[in-house]
Each structure stands twice: as structure tokens, then as C-alpha cells.
Amino acid sequence: MNRCLSYLLGGTVLAALGIAPVSAQESLVVAAFGGKHGQTLQKCVIDTFTAKTGIKVTVDQGVSSVTVAKLKQQKGNQSLDVIWLDGEVSQAAESEGVFQDIDPAKVPNIANIIPEAVHKNKDGKITGLDDYYYSVGIVYNEDEVKEAPTSWFDLWKPEYEGLSTWPSMSDGSGPPMLVYVSELLGGGIDNLKPGVEKMKELEVAAFYDSGGNASNILSRKEAIIGVLDSGAVWSLADANPFKVGFVIPKEGGLASGTRLHLIKPSEAAYAFINHALTADAQKCFVENYFYGPSVKDISLSEKAKARLPWGPNGSIKDLRFSDAIAINEHRQEIVDAWNRDVLGRQ
Amino acid sequence: MRINRLWAAILLGIPLIYLIVFFVTPLGMVVVDSFSNEAGELTLANYATVLGEAYYWRVLGYTFWIALVTCVATLILGYPLAYYMSLIERRRTMRRLCFILILMPLFTSNIVRSFGWIVLLGREGLVNETLLLLGIVDRPLRLLSTEVAIIIGMIYVMLPFMVLAIASVLQNMNGSLREASRDLGATAFATFLKVTLPLSAPGIVAGTLIVFTLSISSYVTPRIMSGGRSVVSSMLIYDQFMLVFNPFLGSAIAVVLLVASFALIIAYTLLMERRPARGTST
Amino acid sequence: MPLIAIDRLTKSYGSLQVLKGVSLDIEEGEFVALLGPSGCGKTTLLRAIAGFVDIDGGDIAIGGRSIAGEPPNRRPVNMVFQNYALFPHLTVRDNVAFGPRRNGVDKAGLAAIVDPALETVGMTAYADRLPAQLSGGQQQRVALARAIANKPKVLLLDEPLGALDLKLRKRMQMELKHLHQKLGITFLFVTHDQEEALVMADRIVVMQEGDIAQVGTGEDIYARPQSRYVADFIGEANLLPLEAGPDGTLRIAGEAEPLPYRAPAGAGAPTLLVRPEEIRVGAAPAGGVSLSGTLTDRVFIGNATRLFVKIANGQSVVIQQAGAGTEDTLPAGAPVRIGWAREAARVLTG
Numbered sequence: 001m002n003r004c005l006s007y008l009l010g011g012t013v014l015a016a017l018g019i020a021p022v023s024a025q026e027s028l029v030v031a032a033f034g035g036k037h038g039q040t041l042q043k044c045v046i047d048t049f050t051a052k053t054g055i056k057v058t059v060d061q062g063v064s065s066v067t068v069a070k071l072k073q074q075k076g077n078q079s080l081d082v083i084w085l086d087g088e089v090s091q092a093a094e095s096e097g098v099f100q101d102i103d104p105a106k107v108p109n110i111a112n113i114i115p116e117a118v119h120k121n122k123d124g125k126i127t128g129l130d131d132y133y134y135s136v137g138i139v140y141n142e143d144e145v146k147e148a149p150t151s152w153f154d155l156w157k158p159e160y161e162g163l164s165t166w167p168s169m170s171d172g173s174g175p176p177m178l179v180y181v182s183e184l185l186g187g188g189i190d191n192l193k194p195g196v197e198k199m200k201e202l203e204v205a206a207f208y209d210s211g212g213n214a215s216n217i218l219s220r221k222e223a224i225i226g227v228l229d230s231g232a233v234w235s236l237a238d239a240n241p242f243k244v245g246f247v248i249p250k251e252g253g254l255a256s257g258t259r260l261h262l263i264k265p266s267e268a269a270y271a272f273i274n275h276a277l278t279a280d281a282q283k284c285f286v287e288n289y290f291y292g293p294s295v296k297d298i299s300l301s302e303k304a305k306a307r308l309p310w311g312p313n314g315s316i317k318d319l320r321f322s323d324a325i326a327i328n329e330h331r332q333e334i335v336d337a338w339n340r341d342v343l344g345r346q
Numbered sequence: 347m348r349i350n351r352l353w354a355a356i357l358l359g360i361p362l363i364y365l366i367v368f369f370v371t372p373l374g375m376v377v378v379d380s381f382s383n384e385a386g387e388l389t390l391a392n393y394a395t396v397l398g399e400a401y402y403w404r405v406l407g408y409t410f411w412i413a414l415v416t417c418v419a420t421l422i423l424g425y426p427l428a429y430y431m432s433l434i435e436r437r438r439t440m441r442r443l444c445f446i447l448i449l450m451p452l453f454t455s456n457i458v459r460s461f462g463w464i465v466l467l468g469r470e471g472l473v474n475e476t477l478l479l480l481g482i483v484d485r486p487l488r489l490l491s492t493e494v495a496i497i498i499g500m501i502y503v504m505l506p507f508m509v510l511a512i513a514s515v516l517q518n519m520n521g522s523l524r525e526a527s528r529d530l531g532a533t534a535f536a537t538f539l540k541v542t543l544p545l546s547a548p549g550i551v552a553g554t555l556i557v558f559t560l561s562i563s564s565y566v567t568p569r570i571m572s573g574g575r576s577v578v579s580s581m582l583i584y585d586q587f588m589l590v591f592n593p594f595l596g597s598a599i600a601v602v603l604l605v606a607s608f609a610l611i612i613a614y615t616l617l618m619e620r621r622p623a624r625g626t627s628t
Numbered sequence: 629m630p631l632i633a634i635d636r637l638t639k640s641y642g643s644l645q646v647l648k649g650v651s652l653d654i655e656e657g658e659f660v661a662l663l664g665p666s667g668c669g670k671t672t673l674l675r676a677i678a679g680f681v682d683i684d685g686g687d688i689a690i691g692g693r694s695i696a697g698e699p700p701n702r703r704p705v706n707m708v709f710q711n712y713a714l715f716p717h718l719t720v721r722d723n724v725a726f727g728p729r730r731n732g733v734d735k736a737g738l739a740a741i742v743d744p745a746l747e748t749v750g751m752t753a754y755a756d757r758l759p760a761q762l763s764g765g766q767q768q769r770v771a772l773a774r775a776i777a778n779k780p781k782v783l784l785l786d787e788p789l790g791a792l793d794l795k796l797r798k799r800m801q802m803e804l805k806h807l808h809q810k811l812g813i814t815f816l817f818v819t820h821d822q823e824e825a826l827v828m829a830d831r832i833v834v835m836q837e838g839d840i841a842q843v844g845t846g847e848d849i850y851a852r853p854q855s856r857y858v859a860d861f862i863g864e865a866n867l868l869p870l871e872a873g874p875d876g877t878l879r880i881a882g883e884a885e886p887l888p889y890r891a892p893a894g895a896g897a898p899t900l901l902v903r904p905e906e907i908r909v910g911a912a913p914a915g916g917v918s919l920s921g922t923l924t925d926r927v928f929i930g931n932a933t934r935l936f937v938k939i940a941n942g943q944s945v946v947i948q949q950a951g952a953g954t955e956d957t958l959p960a961g962a963p964v965r966i967g968w969a970r971e972a973a974r975v976l977t978g
């Protein structure tokens with residue numbers, strides 16, 4: 001709770017120091033992600049936008065939950081024009097009423113993106129547009145895992161006993177994965193027992209707390225197989241500690257996306273969103289960060305194709321998105337079940 | 347030098363304010379939270395959960411178990427080190443070197459340290475490679491992410507505290523006491539048992555208390571070394587605060603941990619004090 | 629055969645030689661003092677006998693058996709430490725019983741040893757106290773009782789009275805002397821206090837820079853010191869440098885009159901020793917030595933009066949007269965004649 005509070009305070013201070021736009025037409029303030037993800041957005045989307053339009057873009061880097069906290073704090077006097085959010089956070093924040101409706105007439109590129117990327121509220125207004133997708137799948141060490149896994153349940157094979165890694169509750173994919181495994185075994189968010197029983201049987205090398213943590217465990221060969229999101233997997237693959245294999249299991253990957261939201265409508269803000277959904281910007285991004293694009297029919301290199309979250313020949317239909325709202329509501333039960341029943345076995 | 351009242355008040359006031367602001371206030375908030383719920387009402391529900399469910403007792407017991415093992419292990423390892431540093435090594439530079447080496451673990455960051463553990467204890471780490479090479483094992487032992495790993499990690503972090511506590515007592519011990527013992531016919535070993543050891547009791551008590559309390563509250567080391575596979579009380583507290591956003595239950599767990607630790611520490615100090623210092627030599 | 633035979637003992641700390649081949653025999657039942665200023669090696673010698681100092685060379689034998697390689701716990705000696713070194717966690721009784729217990733004395737035997745030992749030092753009433761609850765003098769007695777409880781052949785005492793105040797020290801000196809007589813054990817004790825050595829010891833070993841300067845009874849050493857060092861260390865001494873004439877006559881530097889002494893065979897520059905109490909104001913008796921000087925100071929110290937007289941060579945000579953010093957009534961600054969009997973002074977060449 002204290003942490004939330006300090007984020008709020010921090011956000012307020014940052015906003016106050018801000019970055020109030022001189023003129024909405026000449027500059028934009030955009031909330032984006034950090035790390036390599038953010039760098040790739042800067043290079044492929046933001047810089048190309050400024051080059052084309054001459055509109056300056058100020059980037060406010062941060063975690064999605066902090067961005068939402070900021071929006072709530074500044075209701076009525078927003079400093080941000082456009083924001084990127086994680087799909088789950090966006091879903092949970094939808095009810096806060098901080099997103100402005102997006103007029104499809106001002107974003108002609110909506111015609112070029114897959115229908116799943118367009119998010120509407122109950123009144124049928126567009127409130128968010130996905131730009132990229134990624135998926136949690138199975139990462140493995142091709143030097144040691146001879147036969148490529150095909151199912152989530154391959155991790156339970158005796159040959160991987162003590163050699164796998166799986167997200168803990170601290171990692172963003174931990175809670176949805178527990179729910180997902182329960183669902184696959186006939187349970188669900190209201191009945192975690194099947195998932196918990198199954199997880200108890202999984203003999204991992206370690207549960208990881210973050211993507212970086214998982215990459216470390218894998219590159220040090222403490223684990224040779226694990227559950228990890230594609231973004232982290234391809235970053236790991238490019239560091240090349242071993243021959244990295246990645247599959248989306250046949251049951252379906254656990255996917256998520258990143259989403260654009262309009263906060264302060266203006267010509268420039270619309271132009272920015274439209275630019276983010278161009279084939280050129282997305283091709284550049286996907287070639288560099290290996291997420292799946294929402295723009296249809298982009299011609300990709302073989303490397304980027306092989307790394308798509310839905311595989312070289314799949315589509316978004318092969319992905320499975322978790323219900324972030326339900327998971328947030330059941331967070332206590334999920335974390336308790338994990339600590340008490342999955343870890344409490346000893 | 348005379349200190350007037352104003353200065354005395356200021357000199358005492360600064361640490362007092364510090365304690366109030368950074369210790370009493372947060373502690374008070376935790377206690378208040380532990381009796382509250384999300385609606386802001388007073389409730390005992392959090393304690394009903396923590397005290398009523400066997401699970402929380404198990405975790406508490408496990409936390410104390412880890413702390414106890416750490417305590418005993420650091421005592422067994424730390425005493426000889428402290429003894430060597432304070433009573434055997436006479437060269438001053440060597441002593442200083444010993445102190446620096448002993449303190450080294452406190453200077454390394456958790457990240458560097460956890461990386462080091464993987465290099466050392468990992469599946470392809472130094473220990474396993476050596477064991478395999480020597481043919482002692484035919485497949486790598488699981489050393490990381492186990493209870494043993496937690497204990498090893500804890501010992502590493504806690505050893506300096508134990509060594510410093512004991513060494514400070516041994517260094518101030520009158521050396522002629524040991525000579526008197528030898529002179530009166532005691533062997534070196536009997537001298538240790540009958541003179542050095544009983545007289546270093548204050549250091550042992552201080553060391554074990556410090557190590558025990560630090561171990562009970564430690565979070566990072568058990569977290570890293572268990573590979574997320576074991577739960578100690580501090581992790582439950584963290585998860586309630588940071589993952590579930592239920593500071594009320596988290597506070598209740600924290601208060602129970604605090605009270606239980608205090609009870610144990612008081613019982614221990616009473617026990618050590620009551621042990622008659624006189625007439626026990628046989 | 630001597631009880632303790634110390635033979636050419638050497639010990640160095642780095643380049644500093646603290647024992648330079650010390651040889652000393654001590655008979656059974658003797659009370660011997662090792663006397664010297666700090667750094668003379670007396671404590672090192674004592675600790676070497678106790679076994680706390682590894683010697684570099686030479687040998688120590690007790691009762692004819694070499695103990696040089698033995699650990700402290702196997703030596704038939706016990707020590708009273710400078711600050712007593714009582715075990716703070718043990719009662720007086722357990723402190724005294726510590727040695728017998730280590731030597732395997734059973735419960736019944738313990739009482740038979742501990743009780744008499746405490747009685748000997750008059751500490752029976754304090755048997756259940758802890759050392760911290762005792763005064764310095766009481767701690768001293770317990771330390772003694774503890775050391776004698778083992779019935780050692782030799783009792784070693786390292787500045788045993790150094791921490792006591794003057795009055796208590798004087799009393800303990802006599803008590804130690806009586807204890808020695810009562811027990812019949814050989815006592816070897818270290819002190820830098822010459823008076824303490826004179827009061828208690830049968831024999832005094834004066835040490836100087838890692839070597840023995842002179843061994844003898846108190847009277848011996850006081851009356852017949854063999855060197856300026858010993859003369860100066862034991863009692864008070866007027867040391868007057870002498871000049872030897874070609875005919876073998878000796879003169880005090882600056883005086884014309886030859887002295888009635890001959891230079892003894894020996895290389896060193898001769899010095900004349902006269903104790904202050906041997907000098908009197910006025911002319912010397914027949915055959916004695918007389919000098920002229922100026923009275924510079926007169927100090928009354930209770931049982932005696934001290935006069936300071938500057939003689940011709942500028943040296944100050946101390947004279948001590950018993951009582952209030954009624955032999956003269958000269959004021960300071962007055963010319964004075966002083967003198968001593970021929971046999972009252974000694975010529976030293978060492």
C-alpha cells in the first residue's frame with residue numbers, strides 16, 4: 001500500500017514538474033515502456049513520427065500501473081496525450097473512465113489492423129487499439145532438450161525433474177498461469193484446486209520472480225526448460241547463452257498485448273496513433289523486438305516470422321488471453337493458494 | 347565538560363525523534379492496520395486468520411527453524427574464527443586482514459552474491475563440477491533452491507555478526523586468566539571449557555541474539571536461495587503487502603512474528619541470566 | 629642439589645635479547661626476590677619458569693628434572709599473577725578448588741585442600757563470594773590460596789603486591805613472609821621495589837638488562853654492592869667519580885686530597901660509594917675522609933633530616949641524619965665540612 005502511495009506521490013511530482021505542452025499541435029507527451037521495449041518504440045515509432053510530422057514527442061517512461069495511477073490523479077487536467085499500457089492493466093483500468101473515445105475516422109489505419117486489436121466499450125466506442133502481442137510459451141535449451149515440447153504438461157516429464165523454471169506470483173505471468181493450468185484441468189478462477197494439485201507435482205529448479213531472473217536461471221543452465229513470455233525469450237536468445245528454443249504449446253499460448261489509448265484528443269495525438277499502426281513502423285518494431293504486429297499482412301524476415309508469438313504460420317486466434325479483471329479480483333485467493341498449497345508441501 | 351540542559355535535550359532529542367519517526371510510527375501503523383479491514387473498521391479477523399490456521403503456524407515454525415539452524419551453525423563456525431582472530435593471531439596486520447575478510451560479505455550486494463552462489467553451487471557450478479570430476483557423484487547434486495541453500499546463504503550473511511560479537515568479548519578478556527588456568531594444571535582444552543568458554547558467554551548471547559533476530563526477519567536471502575520454493579514469514583508479509591495489496595493481513599502476520607520473536611528472545615535471555623554463574627565448575 | 633637450577637637461559641623477542649644467558653640456583657625453602665627495573669628481564673625469567681615463555685636456549689630444572697619443554701600445566705610450580713587473575717565467573721571456593729579439580733582430586737579431597745588453604749589466608753568467611761565482591765587485598769589472599777592449593781614445589785609471585793596501597797602492602801609483606809615460613813615452600817617473587825625485596829627475601833637477585841647483576845642477601849647487596857648499578861638500585865647512594873693517580877692513589881674528581889683507598893683490580897673507572905646515613909657533618913674520624921662544601925638544602929622527612937651539600941666538583945652529596953638533625957644548625961648557603969669513616973665507603977669499578 002505504501003508503495004502505491006509513493007508511486008502516486010512520485011507521479012504527482014513528476015506531473016507537476018511537467019512537461020505541460022507548449023502547444024498541443026507542436027508537441028505530444030506520451031507514456032511508454034522502459035528497457036529495450038521502450039528503446040525500440042522510440043526508434044521505430046516515435047522518432048519516425050517526429051521525422052515525418054515535425055511534432056516533438058516527450059516520452060514519460062514508466063510501468064503501466066504507475067501510468068494509470070497518474071491518469072487517475074490528474075483527472076480533468078491530463079498531462080499525457082497518448083499512452084501505451086499492458087493489456088491486463090488496460091483491461092482493469094477501462095472502468096476508470098480516463099480513456100477518451102477514439103474516432104475511427106481520424107485513424108484510417110484501423111482498417112489495416114486485425115479486428116481483435118480494436119477494443120470497444122459497452123457503448124460501442126473504441127477506447128483502445130492493440131499494437132503488438134506477445135505470448136507466454138515454453139522456452140527450452142535445444143542443446144539439452146532433444147525433443148521439442150508440444151504441451152504445457154511436458155514440463156512434468158520425469159527427465160525435466162528439477163530442471164524447469166516457472167513464474168512465481170511476483171512475476172506478472174505467475175497468477176494467470178496458475179489460473180490457466182487450472183482451467184486446462186477442468187478448474188478455473190473459482191476452482192484453483194486442479195491447478196494447485198498439478199503445480200505441487202512440478203519439481204522446478206526454481207520459481208522465477210521476473211523475466212530477467214528467468215533468463216539468468218536459464219543461461220546459467222540451472223533450468224533447461226521453462227515457461228516464459230516471448231519478449232524475454234527473444235532477448236535471451238539474442239544474448240545467445242545456448243541454442244534457445246521456444247514453442248507455443250498446443251493448448252494455446254497465454255498471450256498479452258500492448259495497447260494505445262487516447263487521453264487528450266488532438267490532431268497530433270490522432271496522427272501519432274495512426275502512425276503507430278502503419279506497416280512501416282510495425283515492421284521496424286517487430287524486426288527489432290519480435291512481438292506480433294496488429295497490422296495485417298506485413299512482410300517480415302524469416303527470423304522475425306519464426307519468432308512471432310503465434311509461430312511462423314499461426315495467427316492471433318492461436319493465442320489465449322487471460323481475464324485480467326477476474327485475476328485482479330481473485331488475487332488474494334491465487335497468491336494464498338500458491339504460498340499455502342503449492343509451496344506449503346514440504 | 348558540562349552539558350547544559352538545552353544541549354542535553356537536543357542531543358537526546360535527535361535520536362528520539364529519529365526513533366519515533368522511523369520506528370515507532372511505522373510500527374504503530376502496522377499494529378493499527380493489523381486490527382483493521384479494507385473498510386476501515388476495527389476487526390480481529392486478520393488475527394483469526396493468522397492464529398487460527400495451521401498454515402501460518404507452520405510458516406512461523408519454519409522461519410524459527412531456519413533462524414535456529416543459522417544461529418547454531420554460525421556459532422559453531424564463528425567461534426573458532428573469533429578465537430583465532432582475537433587470541434591466536436598476534437600480528438596486527440593479520441588481525442586487520444581477518445576483520446576485513448570477515449566483514450566482506452556485508453559489502454557485497456545481493457545481486458552479486460546470488461550470482462556467485464550460482465557459480466559456486468549451481469548444477470554446473472564449481473562444487474558439482476568438482477564432485478563429478480572426482481567421481482564422488484555421477485550426476486550433479488541439487489544444491490541451489492533447497493533448504494540447505496537457504497542455510498548456506500544465511501550463514502554467509504550472518505557469520506560476520508556472530509564473529510564480531512564473540513571476538514569483541516574474547517579480545518577484552520584478561521589473557522592472564524587463561525595462563526592462570528594452565529598454571530593451575532588445566533590442559534589447553536580444559537582451559538577453553540572451564541575459563542574461555544564460560545567467560546565468552548556474553549559474546550555468544552549477543553551474537554546468537556543478533557543472528558537470530560536478523561535471520562527471522564530476513565527476506566532477500568531466503569527468497570533468492572530457495573528459488574521461490576520455500577516460504578518464510580517475511581515472504582508472506584511481502585506478498586500480502588506487495589502482491590495481494592492486503593496490508594491488513596500482512597500487518598497481522600508481521601505483528602505475530604514480532605511478538606513471537608520477542609517472547610523467544612525474552613525467554614532466552616532469562617534462561618541465560620538464571621544460569622548460575624557461580625559454583626558450576628566441576 | 630638446588631631445587632631450581634637455571635642454566636644459561638636465553639630469550640629474544642625479535643632483535644631484543646631479554647635474557648642473556650641467565651644462570652641461577654635456588655635452594656629448597658628459600659625466599660628469593662628477582663629485583664630490577666622494568667625491562668630487566670625479571671618477569672620474563674619468572675614466566676619462563678612457569679612455562680609461559682618459550683625459551684631460546686639453556687635449561688630449567690626443578691628437583692633435578694628438566695622442565696624446559698613441559699607445558700605450564702605439567703610444571704610443579706604455581707603462580708600468583710600481578711592482577712591476581714582470579715576467575716570472575718567462579719566463587720572464591722571454586723577458584724581455590726580449580727587446581728585440585730584439574731589434578732583429579734575428588735569431592736572429599738577437595739574440602740580437605742580448599743578449606744585449609746582458605747584458612748591459611750584468612751578468607752574462610754568469603755568462600756561463596758565472587759571475586760568482584762572482594763577488595764584488592766582480599767583478592768590477593770584468594771590468589772595466594774589458589775596458588776598454594778596445588779601444593780607446588782615453587783610458588784612464583786609476579787609483583788604480587790603492586791596493586792595494593794602502601795599500608796596494605798607493608799602488612800602483606802609480613803604476611804607473605806610468615807606464610808613462607810609456615811608452608812616451607814620455595815618462593816620466587818618478582819618486584820621492582822627494593823624495599824619489598826629487602827623486607828621479604830632471604831636472597832635477592834638483582835637483574836640488569838637481561839642478566840644477573842648480583843645475587844646475595846639483602847645486607848650483602850646493600851653493604852657490598854659490586855657495581856654502581858646495584859648500589860644505585862638498592863638503597864640510596866652517593867656515587868662519586870674517582871680519578872686514579874699514576875701511583876695508584878685515588879682522588880675524588882676536583883679534590884686535591886688522596887683517599888685512603890686503593891683501586892681494586894679491574895678495568896672499569898672507579899667510583900666511590902657512600903651511603904647518605906654514613907656521612908656526617910663535621911670532620912671525619914681518624915683515617916676517614918673529609919670534604920668541604922656548601923649546604924644547599926635541608927629537608928626534614930619525619931624520622932630523619934636530609935642535607936644536600938655541594939662539594940668542590942659541583943656534585944651534590946646527600947646526607948641523612950636520624951631525627952631532626954640536631955648535629956648542626958647551619959643555614960642554607962653556609963660552608964660546611966662533611967666526612968665519613970674509612971670503612972663506610974666502597975670503591976666500585978663495575
